[in-house]
Amino acid sequence: MSFNRLRTAALAVLLAFGAAAPAGPAAVADAAATQSAVDADRDVTAVPAMPPASALPAGGIAASDVAAVHFRQADQRYLPLFGSRAADRDAITKTAAVVNRLIGKAEPTKERLEGDEHFFAVGADLDLAGKTDLSLEFKDRQHVLLYYGPDVYLAADDAAMDDLATLMALPPRTTISTLEPVIGETLTIRGSDGFGQSGIVNVFVETPGSSGGYTTAKGTYFPSKRALLVYSGPMSEARYALTFTMPAYGETIDGTFKPVLPGEYSLDLVTDAGNPSFPVRVAAPAGPQLAINGVPTGRTALAPVVSDGAMLLPMRALAEAFGWRVKWDAAHKAAMIASQPKPPAVNPSGAGELSIWVNGKRLTGADAKPALVKGSVYLPLRATADALGLGLTWTPGVNGALLTFKPALLEESAYAGDPRKLAAAKLLNSYVEALNARDGAALEKLFAKDVLPAPDFAAIGQRLITGIRAVKFQNRPSGALLADVTFGCLFDPRGDRTGSAAIVLMQEDGAWRITDVD
Numbered sequence: 369m370s371f372n373r374l375r376t377a378a379l380a381v382l383l384a385f386g387a388a389a390p391a392g393p394a395a396v397a398d399a400a401a402t403q404s405a406v407d408a409d410r411d412v413t414a415v416p417a418m419p420p421a422s423a424l425p426a427g428g429i430a431a432s433d434v435a436a437v438h439f440r441q442a443d444q445r446y447l448p449l450f451g452s453r454a455a456d457r458d459a460i461t462k463t464a465a466v467v468n469r470l471i472g473k474a475e476p477t478k479e480r481l482e483g484d485e486h487f488f489a490v491g492a493d494l495d496l497a498g499k500t501d502l503s504l505e506f507k508d509r510q511h512v513l514l515y516y517g518p519d520v521y522l523a524a525d526d527a528a529m530d531d532l533a534t535l536m537a538l539p540p541r542t543t544i545s546t547l548e549p550v551i552g553e554t555l556t557i558r559g560s561d562g563f564g565q566s567g568i569v570n571v572f573v574e575t576p577g578s579s580g581g582y583t584t585a586k587g588t589y590f591p592s593k594r595a596l597l598v599y600s601g602p603m604s605e606a607r608y609a610l611t612f613t614m615p616a617y618g619e620t621i622d623g624t625f626k627p628v629l630p631g632e633y634s635l636d637l638v639t640d641a642g643n644p645s646f647p648v649r650v651a652a653p654a655g656p657q658l659a660i661n662g663v664p665t666g667r668t669a670l671a672p673v674v675s676d677g678a679m680l681l682p683m684r685a686l687a688e689a690f691g692w693r694v695k696w697d698a699a700h701k702a703a704m705i706a707s708q709p710k711p712p713a714v715n716p717s718g719a720g721e722l723s724i725w726v727n728g729k730r731l732t733g734a735d736a737k738p739a740l741v742k743g744s745v746y747l748p749l750r751a752t753a754d755a756l757g758l759g760l761t762w763t764p765g766v767n768g769a770l771l772t773f774k775p776a777l778l779e780e781s782a783y784a785g786d787p788r789k790l791a792a793a794k795l796l797n798s799y800v801e802a803l804n805a806r807d808g809a810a811l812e813k814l815f816a817k818d819v820l821p822a823p824d825f826a827a828i829g830q831r832l833i834t835g836i837r838a839v840k841f842q843n844r845p846s847g848a849l850l851a852d853v854t855f856g857c858l859f860d861p862r863g864d865r866t867g868s869a870a871i872v873l874m875q876e877d878g879a880w881r882i883t884d885v886d
Contacts, residue, residue, distance in 0.1 A: 424471050428472070431457070431463075435565075436494075437493070438493045444538065446538060447560060450605045463535060466528050467504065474523040479513065502514065506529055542559035548649050549635075551616050552666070556609070557608070557609075559608055559644060561642030563641035569600070569601050569639050570589070571637055572635070573595070573634070579592040586807035588808075591636045608639070616767075617763075617770050630766075631650060670685050670689060672749070678735065679749040680748060682744055682746055683724070683738070686752075688865060690834045690835075692707045703722075713728065726752065731747075735751055758771050758772065759771065773834070775832075775833050775836070777836055780794060792841065792880060799811070799871075803828070816882065828860075831858070831860045839853045844872065851870070851871045854867075871886075
């Protein structure tokens, strides 16, 4: 083996095992110099040209056509450039200028880089919105391969690598506001190690032990089967800034919830490109915690209080959150909650003391006494959960309670006389369940071919649908059915308690599918 080949092999080993090596433009130049030496040891010019099936853009590309630029070299991750991001537009203009210079010098070739040569080559992938994408790959400091559709071109340019190297910025280190998060307190994580225009960052905690990635049936990637999903937040233009309440409960791989007990964890982020990890010590909460379907209520109107060892929930805030009707009978000191459309009538006369009636039935027993706290009625947690059919888990280790609910869906029997509306009602019910479960696989099956499921999970944050409150169907042309739907919402990012959507449904291959959500 020649000295040049030996030097290249050594560099490959160092990079593969993460040895300290120069990063950014300096690393690009060093790698290019090494590659140039290798090329001197072999004949790189004796490659016959191949007539192209389609030509490169004769006038070059316009900077306005560049939707994104992704630089690459070995395992380095550089900050991508996006046409939608004002701060990137100057760099995109410079990138387009370099590319157009190369296009003017390009000649068809059969050569392609493969294996280690491809891995260690400096490159750039350009996403040209609505047009054929273009990729660059440097064989050495002077020779560049241009991939355009199925065709490959070779251009010689002494300055292109240096020009692009000035634009290849490594992302700053991901930061976390504290390595000792407290359950019930806020935590902030910032990073720039994503890849795409938009997406989701999933935050997990996992106890020590052997790891191995695991993808659930609904398509969520877990860093291990022990990991608990504690938060999902949006990523935009490869960047994210997540601020959330450290929860008392996290979601498991099977969709249930487990408590995040105080102790040592690895806090892992899963993005579309990077996977930063932090060693953290989770601390016990300062006060009582309430989570609904895993989402902490925090310091909202739903915050619980503890009285005589029992957790109490604010009646009116709880009822409003779920869309229940509340009536206060001052004369008889009776609070009445109705979660059913037509609950039995209530006659609270003669009660004599503060009483709670749920769907026509009075809560009774030592653990069912309501309380007045600062003039507001508070409900006993366990008795209320039982009366309303809510799941309840109490965990002393986190001083917290987990309530779980199933959304109030359309009564399908009400549409039995109309096959079209019955099929639509079933589809809408499945839609709500898939959204609440963040089940991407199930959601995709409800939509027509070539239609992207909506809304995007990143856009709805931690919002849960408490139920379908109303729906109106309208016939549309071509056999379509329009459903104007009103939802009840919990944990909406804007604080809305209701939301609406116009959902278009059509038959496709004999089955009803969603074709549009507005």
